[in-house]
Amino acid sequence: MLNTNSEYLKPEIMDVIRAFGCEDKDFGHYFSFGSGKFFNAVEYDGEFFDFENECEAEGDLEFRRLAKRFAKLAFYSVLSKRYGRLPWGALTGIRPTKLAYTEISAGRDFKSLFKQMDVSEANALLVEKTIAAQKGIYGRGGGQDLFISIPFCPTKCDYCSFITAPITATRKYVDEYIDCLIKEIYSVKPLIKKLNSVYIGGGTPFVIEAVQLEKIYKAVAEVFPSVPEYTVEAGRPDVFSEEKLMLSKEYGVTRICVNPQSFNDKTLVAIGRKHTAEQTVEAFKTAEKYGFDINIDLIAGLAEEGVKDFEYSLDEAISLNPANITVHTLSLKSGAKLKENVKRLNVAGIADMVNLSRDKLEAAGYSPYYMYRQKYQAGGLENVGWCKGGKPCVYNINVMEEISDNIAVGANAISKKLFGDENRIERYATPKDLPTYINKIDRITEERNRLFND
Ligand code: SF4
Known part of the structure; x- marks a missing residue:
């Protein structure tokens, strides 16, 4: 528990306490300011510490x-x-690069601040390289990205805190849900002046039937005849089919995500997947035939995996030579089955996996192009998107750096409108629950569109 005389500092301090896994310990804190100096007194474990910054x-x-x-x-x-x-x-x-950009735009060297905050040299370098990979996209900014949410999955993974439920339980909503999505897609047309990208995200978008998928593709094609970057986060390999890939190609999709998270069959069973590593390779190779840019998602720290297991997945992913590989670190989030079963993660082991991924991916010609951290991520580590052949995903950069409006349709979708001059962002979130989303669709459309029209 934290006792402090300053409520607005509490969340920030708690983030640090959490990063050390000490949220169950007691802390005292007293903050004051005088003569141009910030004073912080900390009490921990019967000891007192004073800090003074001018x-x-x-x-x-x-x-x-x-x-x-x-x-x-x-x-x-x-x-x-x-x-x-x-x-x-x-x-x-959450966004170390955003802080770096703020320092750069104020004419300061971001590395000095990072040093003051005790960020490791390797991480400061990672940020520097990420910024370099965003050149030409970051400065461009502006415009809008369209996100289309498909919150359906074949089964629920044990680490997942997302609202998705197995499709066996939600199939009855899919058709009505798609009708609502289409209504929304048509309604946002006047809000989009310069479309940067479309991202159909999950869940597992490919879990719906090809004919249902085509309805969404058709609506997008009618409203936006030309989409510069068009991603479908197809998802797990067991829902891939030649038909869905062919349709995706026909409707102008440029980028597909194959998300196995691990290439170890034992791990896939442990996390609740119903596919094998062999199916991942098959799905990848079939998608590759259509000329998509492909992203492969991996997670460091799954199930009982050690560094060797993770290294195997990494090597397998690299050997397929995709345009993008995204390495996530496991988080224990509320709502995930994993959180009930595991109290503490093997943070040191996960950090070794992350370091290994940096070495191996760089050696294989990949550069980091976007990154973010999550609140309950193991050891306060990070998720990094890597790209090869000059093919970063514009959507990921725009969203993570918050440099363009995000218009998000579907359930559990958060739209963000940027007010650049005022240095603020307004958000609009749709309901997570499918029946509520479907029942309130007219109100949702009106409220979200009002935010972008104002
Ligand atoms: S595929 Fe993704 S969204 Fe679906 S249950 Fe697994 S982690 Fe959650």
Whole structure:
């Protein structure tokens, strides 16, 4: 438990405490400011620690920003002395690149701030390379991306906290759901002035029937005859079919995601998948025939996997030579079956897997092109999208860096409207529950579109 005299610093401090896995311990904190100095006093395990930082702050916003930074550093300093350094130091935000861009645009060297926050040199370099790979896309910004949500899956994976349910339980909603999606797709036409990309995401979009998929493709083609980058997060290999791939090609899809997460059959069974590694290779090879850019998703830390198991998956993915490989680190999220069964993750082992993925992917000619961290991610590690042959996914960069409007249709879809001049973002989230989404479709369409029309 954290006792502090400053409520607005509490969430930031808790992020640091969580990163060390110490949320079940007791902490005391007292913050004050005077004579241009920020004071943080921390009480932990019967000991007291005082910190003092002198820094000029222009305006309230800057003051709060610095107060948060120094409070986090104070806690990080106490905990890292006891438990060791973290790869991202006291940096707890979801988007390290966004912070780097803020520093760069203010004319500062982001690496100085990263050093102050005790970020490892390897991670500062990862951010630098990611920024380099975003050149030409980041600066372009603006426009809109369209996200289409397909929240259906064959079965539920044990690590998944997403609202999806096995299709056996939700099949009865699919047709009505698609009708609603189509209504939404037509309704957003006037909101999209410059379409950057379309992303049909899951769930597992390929779990629906080809004829249902075609209805969505048709609506997109009628509303947006030309889509510069068109991704379908097809999903698990066991739902791939020649027919669905052919349709995707016919309607202009340019990028397909094959998401096995592991190439070890034992792991696939353990996480609740109903496919084998061999099916992944088959799905990949069939998709490759159609000339799609392909992404393969992997997760470090699944089931009982050790570094050798993960290395095997990595080698298998690399040997297929896809345009993109995304390496996620496992998170224990509420709502996931895994969270009930596992109390602590093998953080050190997962960190080794992540480091191995960086070495192997770079050696194989891949560059990091987008990255993000999640709140409950093992050891505060990160997810990184890697690309080869100059083929980063524009949609992923736009979403992660928040540099263009995101118009999201379907259930559990979060639209984001950027107000660049005011440096703020407004969000609109649709219901997670399928019947509620279907019943409220007219109201949802009206409310979301109002946000983008204003
Ligand atoms: S395929 Fe993805 S969305 Fe579906 S249950 Fe597994 S992790 Fe969740």
